[in-house]
Amino acid sequence: MQGVNVFENGIGYLHKCLELYNGGTGFLVMYLLAVLFILIKGSERDRKIFLPGAVMLLVTVYNPIVPVIVDRIFDVSSEYYRLFWIAPVIVLVPLVAVELIESARTGSAKLITTLIIAAAFVLGGNFVYGKGLDIAENIYKIPNELIEISDMIHADSGTEYTRAFFEYEYNMEIRQYDPKMLLCVDREDYIYAVNYSYTDDMLGEDAPPVNVILALLVRNQKVDPEAFLNALDATGTQYVVLTKGHPQIRTVRNAGLYEVGRTATHIVLKYDLKEPADYSLVDYSQAEHRFSTRRLK
Structure with missing residues (x-):
């Protein structure tokens, strides 16, 4: 929080x-x-x-x-x-x-x-405009740069859906803007990573692979490069978006990720998955709603 x-x-x-x-x-x-x-x-x-x-x-x-x-x-x-x-x-x-x-x-x-x-x-409270009035950059009320990054990733991937890692603020905003941008980290896992470090047991072979990604890119803990790449493969994460001053940029570059684009403050890095990821989503269009008209009669 x-x-x-x-x-x-x-x-x-x-x-x-x-x-x-x-x-x-x-x-x-x-x-x-x-x-x-x-x-x-x-x-x-x-x-x-x-x-x-x-x-x-x-x-x-x-x-x-x-x-x-x-x-x-x-x-x-x-x-x-x-x-x-x-x-x-x-x-x-x-x-x-x-x-x-x-x-x-x-x-x-x-x-x-x-x-x-x-x-x-x-x-008894604080004036809502005490620190000035923030005017949204666009109708989506997210940074223009994030929209630019989203377009950049979709253009590079050439697929309808793709999965990416974003830093905390962008991770929370992109999920409300682009439903075709699948996230490497969900909200609860990210909140944990912001507040707590990961133990060795939490980074073991039986641990969720996303823990390894968060340990390196959020907590800045030392992680084996091979374990990091395995985590990207396990989660199907092709893109990693980091601020230009992020301390782990050199680490992920040395691990094999390469730059496919950049904005004023962010770098978009790509990883070539060992096997193409299956991003097919569940189709609920033909599913019968539990509150069907038949039940209401």
């Missing part, structure tokens, strides 16, 4: 997640104040609805020790932040805001209360 993981950050992981995905701890503070308001001034009904959930959230989701403990059993680094928008949090804060405004007796008091609450919401 954006390079943030429990293993490296420990109990500081929660705070880093809040900074990255909530714009800081402002909204959490508002939630705590809302819980305090319900506890002191709320109706019996509101207390029954919101207080048990608040206790549970503060003991679990918003407890900095919990992700450290849970991560020993499950890898929560890539999903934990989703819990920040759980229903009780996003419902209680605006509910209490409305109750505070409604509790004001005069029109001017309501206006002042509204302005104060609005200011708290605004100042």
Whole structure:
């Protein structure tokens, strides 16, 4: 998750997640104040609805020790932040805001209360355009250079489908742009490689071949060139796209890959597979949908 993981950050992981995905701890503070308001001034009904959930959230989701403990059993680094928008949090804060405004007796008091609450919401986060406004280079909202690389690879391969290795950002973007560009590495394997190194057992003969590719090109671990080429053959990967300053360019060139093109910042390298890869995909066009009209009758 954006390079943030429990293993490296420990109990500081929660705070880093809040900074990255909530714009800081402002909204959490508002939630705590809302819980305090319900506890002191709320109706019996509101207390029954919101207080048990608040206790549970503060003991679990918003407890900095919990992700450290849970991560020993499950890898929560890539999903934990989703819990920040759980229903009780996003419902209680605006509910209490409305109750505070409604509790004001005069029109001017309501206006002042509204302005104060609005200011708290605004100042409690980060301005969305605080670092400027990024304007997409094209209608696909990906770098023009990636489109150029995609066209370059398809033109060179001469086949409808081909498989390639991309570095992390391009790997995540190309899969949303070009369905005929098959990826060497899937999302979950890449997220693991960004956060963790590979042990010798994970690079052994019985290990998934993609581990060898990730160890060399993502973790910059020392890998036997022959093992790297075998991994490319096993995965059917013909193309490797690297930034011009990538530390392993010389390694992959020495292993036998050769340049077929380059852009302003990237180099496209090709590997001649020992046997042509079969990129045929499953044809679902004739498959009967499980929710067929026959079942609905």
